[in-house]
Amino acid sequence: MKFSFRVVTKDTKSNARVGILKTPHGVVQTPSFMPVGTKGTVKSLTPEELNDLGAQIILGNTYHLYLQPGHKVVSSFGGLHSFMNWQKPILTDSGGFQIFSLGVGKRKLAQGIHRGMGRPETSEGDEKSLCEIHEEGVTFTSHLDGTTHTFTPEKSIEIQQHLGADIMLMFDECTYFPATHEYAKAAMDRTHRWASRCINAWTKKEQSLFGIVQGGIYRDLREESSRFIANLDTPGVCIGGVSVGESKSEMRDVLEWSIPHLPEDKPRHLLGVGDIDDVFDAIERGIDLFDCVSPTRLGRMGHVFVRDPKKRFRTDITNSLYSKEKGPIMKGCDCYTCLHYSAGYVHHLFRAHELLAYRLASIHNLRFLVRLVDKIREAITQKSFQHLKKEWLNT
């Protein structure tokens, strides 16, 4: 199957839309949420479990797979699909985001300080950057063993072509937050220059390549970047840099500045977003695809999704409140976990640090999000998207 995208239905009161994305490994009904399989595995789960919970497409991280086991190793196993035994579509990112977030001041990131990202000047003390950005690309230090590596646009595409995903992303500079207008423009211009190099390096045409809109939180830059990326001869578009510290209102602004300049007939992927309210906001503004580690990462921490906006749609299953709970994590949930186990049992598994806990919570959270997006798709088709949004967000 060749790559194609077609909008099937549009909402009447918003830019929300339902589409069909065809890829060499099958069809994706959009909007669609893709679980993140960082190192060739969606943490703790098998491909069968992902399939059973309704995942249509997953994301693999180029940075991680390049460092371990290495893209040539993955290629020698027939590519990522074959290596991890997932036969449905895969998207790989460009490695850029991880270089800037993992290669730079991990300690700062752990403290919630994202400002080091992509900062070109060396800062003092422990903010010292572990990646150096130059016109050619980015030189960075591996978070695994401290070795030095350089990613260029050409290298990123080469790696992604070895991985063999259905969709590849262009190598971009993900700027720190808040970047000055001057720096955000310099980074955006560099990203645009890199885009042309990515297209030149793109030889395996059975794999699709998506460009990435950058420009920080500046309207003029986002508009310029959107027009530039829209005009590239690529089958899809991403919006990047909205998950690294901006507020939710800034995310909405970025989408509203960018999307009107993007072509109607190309799929739009919003990188790294997955909160329930953000999902509604993004789809409403015309986003077709998104990915986020939060369902699995939060799940492994015991934060399981529930349908309650007052609790920000999550609850801590390790709380002693749940120790005697005979019912499932969430009434009405159709996930494997909720159909087979009590909340009290999942609570026990977390308290006892049992490995099954991480699986059961990840399955629940992923199913929760995938099912929500299924419902959103249905609502768009039935012209009831706004109703569903109100019902869920209680607004």
Add this chain to the structure above:
Amino acid sequence: MKFSFRVVTKDTKSNARVGILKTPHGVVQTPSFMPVGTKGTVKSLTPEELNDLGAQIILGNTYHLYLQPGHKVVSSFGGLHSFMNWQKPILTDSGGFQIFSLGVGKRKLAQGIHRGMGRPETSEGDEKSLCEIHEEGVTFTSHLDGTTHTFTPEKSIEIQQHLGADIMLMFDECTYFPATHEYAKAAMDRTHRWASRCINAWTKKEQSLFGIVQGGIYRDLREESSRFIANLDTPGVCIGGVSVGESKSEMRDVLEWSIPHLPEDKPRHLLGVGDIDDVFDAIERGIDLFDCVSPTRLGRMGHVFVRDPKKRFRTDITNSLYSKEKGPIMKGCDCYTCLHYSAGYVHHLFRAHELLAYRLASIHNLRFLVRLVDKIREAITQKSFQHLKKEWLNT
């Protein structure tokens, strides 16, 4: 279904036998290996996976479940079957072994020194015992939070009746190795006195109760204990104390001293044994049931089972030898892992510390052992047990 046991076939050249054990939660074809689900979960696996790999019965640990989440909590969920959603047979141990091994000198145990087990006198320095044995029972310190608890025969049975397993074990004293004849006799006599108290405390007759033969490595004591346990009015018999430091030849001696004194018509469980050669030796001498944590524990360490006696039937999948291996862990293996993934992928998951690694290795190891015992059962029926043993052990 009520509890019953029937020997179906006996080997002509050994004491190996095939039997059918009926329990309230279903039938177990013996010989049978039971995976260990310490805290209400066989680590990392779901009940469906256990079922798919052919597990007929699993073991739960009374000591662990008493401490967390507590037997009354498990009972309030309808018992262990319902709590963990495993609807096939379960055996719970008495808690004795864990009290003596976990409650006593964990540090020493970690160093491979098992001598502290069940030693009644307080020893010097860090060998100081954390459990105190008295006629009434054993007072011990929780390995979780340092709180003090007392297990008596009555308490062990009460807990096990709350857990609701199909088979319960009597509370016994698992002696240290090597115990003197004097101490082994004192411990055995106490175990026998405790046995009568266990039988008196046993009120839920739908749950079966198995006695436990002790007596250290002394022939006269093992014979005496076997005769004593054989004469109790209980539906099955265990042989204990052979997994705490004795050599393989001593295990064989213990079996040969004990089994002739045990009734033919009761199932015999060998506690804590699961090495491939031991499995053959035990079944050959008339053992019907056994359990061991090694398939799952070794699996989580990356030691996966292979059919090679020279390698002691295991190999380290984390070895770089496997990094490019396209074939499965073991050719001809029919486990989920070997049917779906290359050894190279499992190697990568271990190197990347991915949670899926522990699942895939545990499934492989458990299936390896369950399938071997299936083959042994078939061989006994077809009078080819000795042939199979030679073929496997290369002797």
